[in-house]
Amino acid sequence: MKAATPEEKRDAIDSFADYLEPTLEVVGRSELERWAECPMQASLIESGKEGPLPGFVDAGELCHQALGTAIQTWIDFNASIGPQGIREALEQSLRGTRPDLQPQVIAAARASIWNFSHFLAGINPVNILKFDGGHERQSGQLAMDIPTAGVRYAGEVDFLWSGPVRGVLQLEDWKSGWRFFRGYDVYQSFQFQSYACLILDNYEKIDAVEVRVWNTRHGTKTYPVLFERRHLDQYMSRIYSALQVRYENRENPKPTPTEEKCSRCRVALHCPASGEIGDAMKDPKAHLRRLIVLQAAIKQELKLLKAVEKQSGPIELETGERFASEHKSKPKAQLIVPKGGKKVEEENDDDSDEGSEG
Numbered sequence: 001m002k003a004a005t006p007e008e009k010r011d012a013i014d015s016f017a018d019y020l021e022p023t024l025e026v027v028g029r030s031e032l033e034r035w036a037e038c039p040m041q042a043s044l045i046e047s048g049k050e051g052p053l054p055g056f057v058d059a060g061e062l063c064h065q066a067l068g069t070a071i072q073t074w075i076d077f078n079a080s081i082g083p084q085g086i087r088e089a090l091e092q093s094l095r096g097t098r099p100d101l102q103p104q105v106i107a108a109a110r111a112s113i114w115n116f117s118h119f120l121a122g123i124n125p126v127n128i129l130k131f132d133g134g135h136e137r138q139s140g141q142l143a144m145d146i147p148t149a150g151v152r153y154a155g156e157v158d159f160l161w162s163g164p165v166r167g168v169l170q171l172e173d174w175k176s177g178w179r180f181f182r183g184y185d186v187y188q189s190f191q192f193q194s195y196a197c198l199i200l201d202n203y204e205k206i207d208a209v210e211v212r213v214w215n216t217r218h219g220t221k222t223y224p225v226l227f228e229r230r231h232l233d234q235y236m237s238r239i240y241s242a243l244q245v246r247y248e249n250r251e252n253p254k255p256t257p258t259e260e261k262c263s264r265c266r267v268a269l270h271c272p273a274s275g276e277i278g279d280a281m282k283d284p285k286a287h288l289r290r291l292i293v294l295q296a297a298i299k300q301e302l303k304l305l306k307a308v309e310k311q312s313g314p315i316e317l318e319t320g321e322r323f324a325s326e327h328k329s330k331p332k333a334q335l336i337v338p339k340g341g342k343k344v345e346e347e348n349d350d351d352s353d354e355g356s357e358g
């Protein structure tokens with residue numbers, strides 16, 4: 001074999017290019033959780049079918065902002081204002097929020113104002129690591145690279161601080177919805193297992209993360225739930241399998257209806273699973289799944305009509321059917337048929353935890 005000439009060797013060296021960092025796609029925690037829950041729901045939301053979010057989602061977000069402002073005030077005053085000062089900062093922030101949502105925002109936080117103020121007053125600001133609303137290194141954002149999946153996985157925590165136990169970080173999460181969280185919910189949840197992975201990845205010397213969820217509307221919090229580094233593989237494999245579901249379903253997403261998921265789904269009206277008509281005798285399970293989605297879609301339709309009725313008054317068809325609030329003392333929008341027909345009533349949706357995610 002002929003040896004390379006000095007010129008050829010020099011050309012080869014000149015042509016050397018830097019190693020290219022692979023471009024990682026940023027995938028958010030709530031987005032990935034949706035893929036894990038129902039690929040069709042994730043796909044419909046990503047394609048913009050969700051429409052405007054209900055007011056309680058905005059109220060939850062504003063409640064988080066108010067808590068973040070109180071934490072920032074505590075830091076800015078270098079712990080000199082005490083629980084009363086924190087309380088005043090929080091109340092002022094809640095009162096000064098968007099006027100159309102102010103009563104909802106205050107209702108979402110009121111029961112926890114006192115507990116939160118005393119809790120925060122016990123924390124030295126130097127021990128505050130990250131929080132929702134924090135700036136730069138104290139921002140609540142955390143990310144970890146998963147190059148094998150071509151993904152940078154990201155999430156935002158509500159309040160991360162360094163507590164008295166060496167090697168254990170403390171994570172507080174605010175839930176401002178109606179749903180009541182218990183310790184078991186925390187332990188099982190994709191959200192908190194994900195946060196544990198993100199925190200353990202970013203703080204290498206930490207052995208565990210202790211998590212508490214504050215049910216701010218109810219004025220309670222869960223017992224602490226420990227996520228340990230020795231179980232990291234278990235938490236990570238859940239993220240890997242969610243990424244796998246996302247990868248496999250992006251082109252052709254499948255609906256995976258269950259009553260629990262569909263009843264909370266905000267894109268149920270667009271779900272193709274409600275239109276798959278087959279032979280009920282041959283495939284009764286498919287029809288049961290369809291019924292679940294149809295019920296969720298009806299619930300959403302009633303909500304939409306209720307919003308229209310509240311703004312513009314009763315809706316009436318030429319054939320006599322009306323959608324209106326009948327009783328002035330206890331208005332409840334409902335479908336009213338001309339004669340002896342069954343009324344279809346709008347239900348209260350009081351179990352949402354939306355807007356409470358960090």
Ligand code: SF4
Nearest residue numbers: 038041255262265271
């Ligand atoms: S209605 Fe159910 S099956 Fe359809 S997208 Fe929503 S969660 Fe998925």
